[in-house]
Amino acid sequence: METRTNTLDVKKIRQDFPILQREVHPGVPLVYLDSTATSQKPAQVIDAMDRYYRYTNANIHRGIHVLAEESTADYEAARQKVAQFIGAESPRQVIFTRNTTESINLVAYSWGRRHLNKGDVIILTEMEHHSNLVPWQMLAQERELRLEFIPVTEDGLLDLTAYPALLDFKPRMVAFTQMSNVLGTINPAKDMIALAHQAGAITLVDAAQSAPHLPVDVQDLDADFFAFSAHKMCGPTGIGVLYGKKELLESMPPFLGGGDMIKRVQLRSFAPNELPHKFEAGTPSIAEAIGLGAAVDYLTEIGMDKVESHEKEIIAYALERLEEIPGVKVFGPEAAKKGGVASFTLSSIHPHDVSQILDRHGIAIRAGHHCAMPLHEKFGLPATARASFYLYSTREEVDKLADSLYEVRKIFGM
Amino acid sequence: METRTNTLDVKKIRQDFPILQREVHPGVPLVYLDSTATSQKPAQVIDAMDRYYRYTNANIHRGIHVLAEESTADYEAARQKVAQFIGAESPRQVIFTRNTTESINLVAYSWGRRHLNKGDVIILTEMEHHSNLVPWQMLAQERELRLEFIPVTEDGLLDLTAYPALLDFKPRMVAFTQMSNVLGTINPAKDMIALAHQAGAITLVDAAQSAPHLPVDVQDLDADFFAFSAHKMCGPTGIGVLYGKKELLESMPPFLGGGDMIKRVQLRSFAPNELPHKFEAGTPSIAEAIGLGAAVDYLTEIGMDKVESHEKEIIAYALERLEEIPGVKVFGPEAAKKGGVASFTLSSIHPHDVSQILDRHGIAIRAGHHCAMPLHEKFGLPATARASFYLYSTREEVDKLADSLYEVRKIFGM
Amino acid sequence: MDDLYREIIIDRYKNPIYRGSVNPHDIAFEDDNPLCGDHIRIEVRVNENGIVEQAAFDGHGCAISQAAADLLMETIIGKTIEEVKQITKDDILDMLGLELGPVRLKCALLSLKVLKAGVYGLGEATDDLVE
Amino acid sequence: MDDLYREIIIDRYKNPIYRGSVNPHDIAFEDDNPLCGDHIRIEVRVNENGIVEQAAFDGHGCAISQAAADLLMETIIGKTIEEVKQITKDDILDMLGLELGPVRLKCALLSLKVLKAGVYGLGEATDDLVE
Numbered sequence A, B: 001m002e003t004r005t006n007t008l009d010v011k012k013i014r015q016d017f018p019i020l021q022r023e024v025h026p027g028v029p030l031v032y033l034d035s036t037a038t039s040q041k042p043a044q045v046i047d048a049m050d051r052y053y054r055y056t057n058a059n060i061h062r063g064i065h066v067l068a069e070e071s072t073a074d075y076e077a078a079r080q081k082v083a084q085f086i087g088a089e090s091p092r093q094v095i096f097t098r099n100t101t102e103s104i105n106l107v108a109y110s111w112g113r114r115h116l117n118k119g120d121v122i123i124l125t126e127m128e129h130h131s132n133l134v135p136w137q138m139l140a141q142e143r144e145l146r147l148e149f150i151p152v153t154e155d156g157l158l159d160l161t162a163y164p165a166l167l168d169f170k171p172r173m174v175a176f177t178q179m180s181n182v183l184g185t186i187n188p189a190k191d192m193i194a195l196a197h198q199a200g201a202i203t204l205v206d207a208a209q210s211a212p213h214l215p216v217d218v219q220d221l222d223a224d225f226f227a228f229s230a231h232k233m234c235g236p237t238g239i240g241v242l243y244g245k246k247e248l249l250e251s252m253p254p255f256l257g258g259g260d261m262i263k264r265v266q267l268r269s270f271a272p273n274e275l276p277h278k279f280e281a282g283t284p285s286i287a288e289a290i291g292l293g294a295a296v297d298y299l300t301e302i303g304m305d306k307v308e309s310h311e312k313e314i315i316a317y318a319l320e321r322l323e324e325i326p327g328v329k330v331f332g333p334e335a336a337k338k339g340g341v342a343s344f345t346l347s348s349i350h351p352h353d354v355s356q357i358l359d360r361h362g363i364a365i366r367a368g369h370h371c372a373m374p375l376h377e378k379f380g381l382p383a384t385a386r387a388s389f390y391l392y393s394t395r396e397e398v399d400k401l402a403d404s405l406y407e408v409r410k411i412f413g414m
Numbered sequence C, D: 001m002d003d004l005y006r007e008i009i010i011d012r013y014k015n016p017i018y019r020g021s022v023n024p025h026d027i028a029f030e031d032d033n034p035l036c037g038d039h040i041r042i043e044v045r046v047n048e049n050g051i052v053e054q055a056a057f058d059g060h061g062c063a064i065s066q067a068a069a070d071l072l073m074e075t076i077i078g079k080t081i082e083e084v085k086q087i088t089k090d091d092i093l094d095m096l097g098l099e100l101g102p103v104r105l106k107c108a109l110l111s112l113k114v115l116k117a118g119v120y121g122l123g124e125a126t127d128d129l130v131e
């Protein structure tokens, strides 16, 4: 694969990812265009976890022996790295969860059940992932809250002209995605947060797609909560992050109860531990935190600005190639306003069939509702096909995608 | 290390665990006696996860391409293996969580908040780990429930003479550990469950220590819920299991909301998915499930009955060696009634100091309250030192422990 | 030509024989595959001897789910309800002449799941029905 | 002889000089390390010039936490409250002559944490005080 942008040495990067060397069928190399679902992992990340299990594995925080001390230090170093990566004031504001989904649920359970009551309004958007819908629906049902939605326009942007009127409801929470996993739309998070704050609301940013693909800075955004997953940013499964403002996190009751989140336990009562431990009950994802730390190192060394501009270049090329194919309709805004995600349909061919046939050519895309059913319903579609890109994606892979879509047409007699 | 029991080839087993080859200080090999906190991992488990990331990594359940299909199949195969390991009727009853702690919290949140109301009684025991105390305390506080405790006797057994009177309170839930992580006590779970059922209670077994060390069978026990962690049974961090009876799990509302746990989502409502997915929101711990599957394979091939009898032999020897040391007091019942855990004190020397000095000899034990503060309070101790054993532990390691405890005495001028 | 898209599948998908409805019908059921939005409705008329007289499906979805539905309708006409209950996952795969991964399997089996839920008179179509 | 258990630590642990109480005292605070149950109470008397006149600790715990407390008391006597506020983690480690891992660090710093919470008149002793 001969790709170089003036910013990223993609050829070199691809050598870091063992799976990109794989053939998915005999003689058919992998073309991985499904990074929005989960990213691939560089050897640096895999090896960090391998090394942990082979060399330092121990339970953390409570042990005095060398393994326990090393594990604890490595785990907390990962927290420090993540804090720096997102521009948090303190690592104490970085809580390790399983994934974005658990991070958002933590806020809904702990902050939400403490602060929200009958009639309170929560503002979401029509482009949210189920992970940023269902936790609020569950809370709304339990507490009789009202959910309101910022609409999505035909071209896949948030209709922010509707936002001020929604803010007039004096919402307690405004929760939205910084980047859509279907449309690729990058939302103006900073402005949206400033307006929410003016209206007295707390904000939660679903950064599952932004943190892996753009430079992010929670303090610059002034986000109250900020949630993302390691597995989408070159890190392992089994670990995610919730960042929160200190006063908020301190004012919240614990979420899960158990070991490590306590300061003191008696038979019938307990005193919670300090941040961040208050929210990390039981043995955490230790190896996974270390893997996430390695992923942050990896991305930082490359530079998130370079990752972003590489993806900008790839998506622009992809839209160009896709839109030339008869019958292809790509959803979402123009390249300048989005990240590396292209969701599309091909005539009336079901996306499942598209994906299946592409797979025969080694091309991994996703077909379905991408955990955003309401958005698909809005566009009147049960499913779309989605190709998504990351720092290891090449123009040659885009070409293979386009060529194979012509093949799909042929098989369906078009 | 020259150890053979008539059942386990420990020398061979030790070669599977890369970390056991490590020197923790120059020239000082690791003597890992902290398996109750977390076990070490055989290469078979580490390699399974490594292979996953290098070869098949993809998000599961929703993808059609080869990687997604392979990942989904591997993830679900792990569930099947776990089901078989614990004797569950169906893999649908095996829910993947982060750890034992999350499993118990899931029950407290979802089952507890659905079924328990003011004045309802929950029975626990005085030997519970914080993970099986705090979730119930949080629930009790919210719902004004009553917590009652089966007492622990001087010799570290449950005082089951007190159990019938507690059952007269008509408890809704009886939750207890199958094996104490401090005393090593193995509780008569099957009988306790039968009595609880007669009294109309639902039961939860904290199997964090039993599942790794004894053959377990949820159907034989007739347990309603059964919780354990992979990391204590040769598996990775970041994944645990909740088993539940089907009718119970089906009657429970979802716990975390998000992707994959839904069948259908609209802006203001959702329909939950079938079991087990209903309780697995968001991208799960995929690599970790595969690692757990490999751990189950590893333990199954060796045979849990052999693991148990090896530990029985080691703990008997350990108690013999420890009790000969002046000033050592071991807590818990005689060897026949316990698993491979020896918690002890050495005169008035603080367990932290004991652990620190042992560490200089390469010996990793734990010192503290082992997440069982109320039990320690009962025994009038802020902390104990704990040596714990697993399938890779040897008599030679017990000897090193004993010899080094004499050293500790010397340093403290005894 | 792609193996998986054997002519019969593309053909049945593009030109289904049993798409439509059955009026009056004795059994009707519908459900969808939440993973991809495939939707299948099946209507069946059974005669006095318990034999399927007419059957039709409607819905939308991928070629595999729709072709499988069409082939399934063809298969059940003339069978007794007892025989219909015996149809398995493997029968469907044999009809399609395919090996499928777990996700596509759900597409292929959606119509069988819907049919069985209808035949058993259940309120809900669950995966157990086709395992 | 084990490095970590330098004579001064064992000695101060077994024969502390500043164990006891100060009556009357101007500052008193106590806290424990929930990880291991170490407990420290500190009492301090400050004269009209803001100088620590007398200081004592009580409690129980490991040799490191108790020796550190004893050495800390010795250090602060004669210092102004402003000077006491300047004492850092590194000062404690220098006193002990040790390098410590994160868990033992909490043992070593417990007395400083308690002292600072008392000196600042806080309701709670938090780890920030000694970082």
Ligand SMILES: Cc1ncc(COP(=O)(O)O)c(C=O)c1O
Binding pocket: A259, A281, A282, A283, A284, B036, B037, B099, B100, B101, B102, B129, B131, B132, B177, B179, B180, B181, B206, B208, B209, B229, B240, B371
């Ligand atoms: C008896 C018992 N229960 C629960 C737990 C909690 O396990 P985890 O930290 O993996 O959630 C432990 C582990 O220390 C334990 O020993």
Ligand SMILES: Cc1ncc(COP(=O)(O)O)c(C=O)c1O
Binding pocket: A036, A037, A099, A100, A101, A102, A129, A131, A132, A177, A179, A180, A181, A206, A208, A209, A229, A240, A371, B259, B281, B282, B283, B284
């Ligand atoms: C925008 C968005 N939010 C939330 C999520 C949920 O992430 P996870 O499954 O890691 O919890 C995703 C991932 O698909 C996403 O794209």
